Amino acid sequence: MTAVEQPPAQKWVGQGLRRKEDPRMITGKGRYVDDVVVPGMLYMAVVRSPEAHARIVSIDASGAKEFPGVHGVFSGEELDVAAPLPMAWVPPGVEVKTPEHWPLARGEVKYVGQGVAVVVGEDKYAVVDAAEQVLVEYEPLPVVVDPEKALAEGSALVHEDFGTNKTHEWSISGGDLEAAWAEADVIVERRIVNHRTAGAPIEPRVCIADYRGGSLTLHLTSQNPHLIRLFMAGELEMTEDSIRVIAPDVGGGFGVKIAHYAEELIAAWVSRKVGRAVKWTETRSEHMSSTIHGRDQIDYVKVGAKRDGTITGLDCRAIADLGAYYTLLTPFIPAFTGFVISGCYKIPALNFTATGVFTNKMSTDATRGAGRPEATHLIEVMIEQLAAELEMDPLELRRKNFIPKEDFPAEVAIGIVYDSGDYHGSLDKLLENLDVEAFRREQAELRNHPTHPVYRGLGFSTWMEICGLAPSRAVGPAGVGLQAGFYESSIVRVHASGSATVYSGTAPHGQGLDTSFAQIVADRLGITPDQVDVLHGDTGTGPFGLGTYGSRSLAVGGESIARSVAKVADKAKRIAAHQLEAAPEDIELTGGKFAVKGSPEKGLTIAEIAGAAYVSMDMPEGMEPGLEETTFYDPENFVFPFGAHACIVDVDVETGKVDIVRYVCVDDCGPAINPKLIDGQIHGGIVHAIGQALYERIHYDDDGQLVTGTFVDYALPSAADVPSFETDRTETPSPVNSLGVKGVGEAGTIAASPAILNAVIDAVRPLGVSFLNMPLSPQHVWSQIQLAAGRDVPADPGKQGGSWGEHGSGSAGSGPTSPSEGGGL
């Protein structure tokens, strides 16, 4: 290990240590799945549907099979797996229409990019050539891409058998909404579009399946290796012990690497069939068409308030475009919007109803935030819309309705209990870092400039979320109906010479958890984080775990480790007490030694204690040798991070282009384990939301063709498109776990989009624009300014369907706006 950290002046926890993960990654020595070579491995290419909905008339693979080096071509009918791909939500009392989702199409294709056949061969270029020689005859069928049109009478059907495109309806509610509307002086209603986006990690999906001697080893870009193994055991009719899934360094996930995808199952099946290892590396175009998308929710929102700003009720009817098939959690994701439909506010009456819809598109599923960015967006946009309607300061409106600090733990009207919070405190701190009065003066001066007026705007988002997935009783089969528990496993193993190996059932892929987990363990054993090795992402190294997503790895996985190391420390104390002839309760860890209270000089280091436990056996009578403990920790509740964000934008009213001038935020995820990593998560999360707000959109045209199939068309923000960020924190401990921590991986993304949107509306409100939807492309902003001025706007260029005012879901305006040029070299 190259990192030689100095002994701490205080505890390791709380320090912004540089990461243990980095030395290999900055030198090009990371080990990602595509870097792995298995001797003799073949390559696989997937033949994908160019049609959004069609019957497969015939597949002629004869040309492909003649290609030199090709070992096989397989279609859906030949791929005789024992079970279709899983979807894990069975909500009690709600029927979810669930189509069978086979890894390759059987009989019909239902979205562009759906796999129809695979080719395996010896050369990775040649298999692509061969795949182009697989001739598939399609008979086109009617296509539906707009979820609202899909719900209309007489729509084309994605799955004829169901007789409808409506998948299910799910609600969560509390209080009396009729009374809320009666009591309200003002009611505001909006249609808020949260358009379809891509998670788009820079590393695409990759797998290598190696079946030999009755066992399968699968290297996979996964956030979720243990669940993948469990599913594959069923699909391949193998026992779980004979499958090992390894997620080595994973190049980002953002939710899209949670699901169980067709390709890893196909590669495994083919490996067993042809007797060779099989590697598949996704192209970016395949990623855009055939890896899950996120969001795609149209929210009809109604909020009522009294004249003094007291909110009486909020109702949201969400239409969720789920695509043609389900991946692991597809229909469940909108429910996450429902769980936080009260936001930071005390609202006596609430309802959230999600209606799922099939369309001829790729599945939606969890991407960073998964349902909660949609919630924050709709709530925080509505707050500022309501404030405008009431002619009230939006911050005053928020303060009036915030759940007060003294109410925590606070149960909101839908029955969810928030663990801890200080929403007023968070906003107060934000305003210490941002002078709103000074901004308003500057804004007026800029607008009133006689020759070069600048339209600058300020928007806020006071956000909260629900994470730390999850208390099994709440979300499992007996709760909301996910078919799993959401505990997390850990092992802390102290070696005979005193260093430690930690195993976690989580599957980090960029979060820096090797470092934060090591900090937690080091403090509790009196060693340095360098002496703690952290293992994860390999089903061969430890017990079943649930993976990394839902901002759970520290609040659940970290707490599991804290509990394992506490058990280790407890045993260490008993060994120390035995040797020091004291009572175990009189032993404390001080200055790196387990010593009798008041006599720190005579203590034992963990290395000396481990030596006793493994080698010299100088232990209490009857004690088991060794120094290692395991924990399966199932949390009692979720955790509820929160914060306050402010965004300042300039809008070029001649072109509609939005520039972010300043971004200031205060976030609270409980006590910091490593503040450097928290800031990093917040920065990245905000930019993910900036991408959605300004640039990114997955766009299908009316024929179901994917228009944004590469990074040329799907515009991720670059360094030139975003500012640096002014971050700050408050620390409100969670009572749910001993570390007091809450999640932070999704926070920035959950928080930021409404702050940006509200800022843009604030900027252009003097021009008569009082509401906008995302993405805030120049075309969209400009056209809304024109329309507000009573001017016509030209028809949308290109065959993209819909009007300027519409977004996402196949009824969008023009294609995405490119941020600064990406292909600079």
Added chain:
Amino acid sequence: MTTPVRVSMTVNGEQQTAEVEPRLLLVHFLRDHLGLTGTHVGCDTSNCGACTLHLDGDAVKSCTVLAVQADGSEVTTIEGIGTEADLHPVQEAFWEHHGLQCGYCTPGMIMAGVDLIAKNPDPSEKEVREALAGNLCRCTGYHNIVKAVLSAAKEGAHA
């Protein structure tokens, strides 16, 4: 498959010669033939820059360069600028300032940063952001990458 052609280039100071398909991409030559897997592929369309390396002293995207185009050239990859025991100042700065999370864009980002500093030893924040606009990162939000490059430049990384 077309007739293989002979390519010869210097990679990280070592002479390399091979028979390759004319259509072989430089990035695949490095990764698959030489085992230099630090250079990554992220997008196939030269938008993301994960494959950035130095070709005769300039940063280029090796997913859109053929191996045969690099014949006779000097190639430097992430493996050629520093080691764990002797990090390049830009590598050191990425570590110090938390300029990476998943690490996948990092080699390309570092190579673009090194190229910038070589050509503009004292860049402004705006110049750094513009110089890195051809390298996409989905994790960091760029804040700490920009900080790392600025810090490395201040420390005299061009020297």
